[in-house]
Every structure is written in C-alpha cells, then in structure tokens.
Amino acid sequence: MTNNRLFLTFLLLVTSACLFAQDEVHFTADRPGMATGTDVIGKGVVQWETGLAYESFANGPHTFTINNSLFRFGLSDFAEFRLGVDYVRFMADETENPVYGFLPVTFGAKLKVYEGEGWVPSVSVMTNLTSSRIGSKEFLPSNLAPSLYLLVQHDWTDWLNVGYNIGAEWDGEQAKPSTFAAICFGASITDRLGCFVESYNYFSNEGNEYAFDFGFTCMATSRLQFDVAANFNFQHPKEYYLISVGVVWMIN
Numbered sequence: 001m002t003n004n005r006l007f008l009t010f011l012l013l014v015t016s017a018c019l020f021a022q023d024e025v026h027f028t029a030d031r032p033g034m035a036t037g038t039d040v041i042g043k044g045v046v047q048w049e050t051g052l053a054y055e056s057f058a059n060g061p062h063t064f065t066i067n068n069s070l071f072r073f074g075l076s077d078f079a080e081f082r083l084g085v086d087y088v089r090f091m092a093d094e095t096e097n098p099v100y101g102f103l104p105v106t107f108g109a110k111l112k113v114y115e116g117e118g119w120v121p122s123v124s125v126m127t128n129l130t131s132s133r134i135g136s137k138e139f140l141p142s143n144l145a146p147s148l149y150l151l152v153q154h155d156w157t158d159w160l161n162v163g164y165n166i167g168a169e170w171d172g173e174q175a176k177p178s179t180f181a182a183i184c185f186g187a188s189i190t191d192r193l194g195c196f197v198e199s200y201n202y203f204s205n206e207g208n209e210y211a212f213d214f215g216f217t218c219m220a221t222s223r224l225q226f227d228v229a230a231n232f233n234f235q236h237p238k239e240y241y242l243i244s245v246g247v248v249w250m251i252n
Contacts, residue, residue, distance in 0.1 A: 027222065029248040030070065032215045032229035034200040035165045035184040038124040038153040040112050044252070045074035051227070051246020058239035064089040068246070082108035082128070090139075101136025104145070104172075116155065124151040132172055141172025149180070159188040169202075178204035192219040210234040213242075223250040 028039035031049045041047050049072065053065040071083040084106035091098045108128035116122035130145035149167030156162065163184045168177040184198035197214040215229025224247065231242035 027219070027225070027250060029217070029225055029227075030072070031246050031248060032217070032227040032244060033184060033196055033198055033213060034211075034231075035163055035182040035198050036110075036126060036149065036151055037163055038112065038116075038122040038151045040078060040080045040110050040124070041072050041074040041250075043074045043076050045072075046251045047072040047074075047248065048251060049246065049248045051244055053242060053244035055231075055242040056240070058236075060093065062091045062094075065244075068244075078112040080110050082106075082110065082126075084108070084128075088139075099138050101138055103139050104130045104132065104135035104141060106130045110151075116153065119154065119156075121152045121154045125149065126151055126167075130172065143172045145170045145172035147177075147180075161186050165200075174205075176205060178202050193217070194219075211240075215244075224248070 026042060028037065028041060029047075029049060030036050031051065049070040051065075051068050053063075053068055055061075055063045055065070065086055065088050067085075067087045069085045071085075073081045073083075075081055086103040087101070088103060089098050089100050106128050108126060110124055110126040112122070112124045114121075114123040126149045128147045130141065130147075132141050132144050147167055147169040149165055151163070151165055153161055153163040163182075163186070165180065165182040165184075167180045169180050170177045180200070180202055182198055182200035184196055186194065186196040188194050194217040195215070196217075197212070199210070199212045201211065202209040211231060211233045213229055213231035215227060217225055217227045219225050227244075227246045227248070229244050231244075233240040
C-alpha cells in the first residue's frame with residue numbers, strides 16, 4: 001500500500017510540474033527505461049539522474065531501490081563520463097530480514113561515433129565497469145564486471161524516434177557474458193510530455209529473459225525532467241513487475 005501511495009503522489013507532482021513553462025536548452029536523459037540513447041551531454045555539463053524503484057518476484061526476491069543515481073559528466077561534445085551509485089533494501093523472500101546496502105559502484109563512458117540525420121541513424125558506444133570492491137559486501141561480485149554496448153537511434157520525425165541497443169554483460173561470476181538487446185520507441189505527446197515503450201531481452205547459457213516496459217516523461221523546466229515507468233516480464237507477467245519514478249536534473 002505504501003508503494004502505491006508513493007507512486008500516486010509522484011504522478012500528482014508530475015502533473016502539477018507540467019503546468020509550468022520552460023526555456024529552450026539542449027537536454028538529454030538516459031532514464032527511464034532499460035535502453036540507452038545515443039546522445040551525450042555537452043562539454044562541462046554535470047547531470048544527476050535519480051529515482052526510486054520497487055522490483056518484485058512472486059516467489060523470489062523483492063528489491064526496493066531507495067536511491068538509484070547516475071551522475072553524468074560532459075568531457076567534450078562527443079564524450080561523457082558516468083558514475084552509478086544505488087542504495088537498496090533487499091529481501092530474498094518474505095521470511096528473511098531485509099538487507100540494506102550499496103550495490104557495486106559502476107564507472108562508465110559514452111562516446112558519440114556518428115551524428116545521424118533523418119533516416120541516417122546516430123551511433124554511439126558505451127562501456128561500463130562494475131566494481132568488485134566498492135559497495136556493500138553483501139552485493140559485491142567476485143570479480144570486476146565489464147559491459148559493452150552499441151547504441152543506435154533513428155529520428156523518424158521531429159516527434160518519433162526508435163532506438164536499438166545490443167551489448168555484452170559480464171556479472172563478475174561467470175566467464176561468459178550474457179547478451180542484452182533492446183528496441184525502444186519514443187514519442188513526444190506535447191512540447192513537455194513524452195512517452196516510450198520498449199522490449200528488452202537477455203540471452204545467456206542459463207536461459208533467456210524477455211521483458212517490456214513503458215513510461216512517461218515530463219519536462220518541468222528546461223533543466224528538470226520527471227519520469228514514471230513500469231516493467232513486466234513476457235514469460236511470467238503475473239509473477240514479476242517493477243515500478244519506478246525519477247527525476248533528471250541538469251545541474252549546470
């Protein structure tokens with residue numbers, strides 16, 4: 001019940017914030033959703049993307065992400081540095097006491113390879129490295145966990161785009177990576193309101209996962225965006241869900 005109330009409260013805040021006008025600035029956000037866009041933030045820009053999330057498996061773990069933060073630092077007009085820090089409340093099942101702590105810190109970078117135009121897509125590459133030493137000991141992997149992604153985006157019109165991600169992800173335990181693939185459709189409803197729907201999938205030797213999510217964004221000002229999203233599993237739609245709310249703040 002508490003999570004539902006939090007979710008509804010956030011929706012009211014988003015609706016209220018959308019009533020205010022905003023200035024024109026170049027703004028790009030990598031949340032919400034599982035897929036990542038090709039845009040990088042500008043040189044010298046510092047951006048904080050943060051939120052809350054609740055993930056639940058019917059017969060498995062329940063994770064409340066109390067703070068999910070991504071800090072983006074613009075190194076140039078085509079490169080950025082990324083730092084991810086999450087603080088969670090984790091329960092393996094309903095019979096165990098919750099564990100609080102920081103997930104392993106992730107360091108990363110995104111590089112814009114090609115700026116597309118019209119039907120010619122934009123292309124970027126992104127790499128992340130999850131630490132095996134920085135974070136709460138309950139959540140640390142045995143080894144460093146790298147990941148590498150190819151990001152592609154078509155801007156079909158001035159209000160509709162489609163993005164594709166494909167990548168390899170190591171978990172710090174297994175020698176072989178899993179493959180991540182996603183396709184995301186994004187649309188502008190108004191100048192300030194946007195929406196998206198995407199399919200994201202994991203392929204590994206331990207089995208494949210097929211899921212989708214959707215959500216909405218609202219530009220409250222030219223430097224402040226609110227978002228709300230929900231994720232579901234194609235294979236087990238009644239056994240898994242994830243809801244999230246968040247905000248993106250272009251600090252400078």
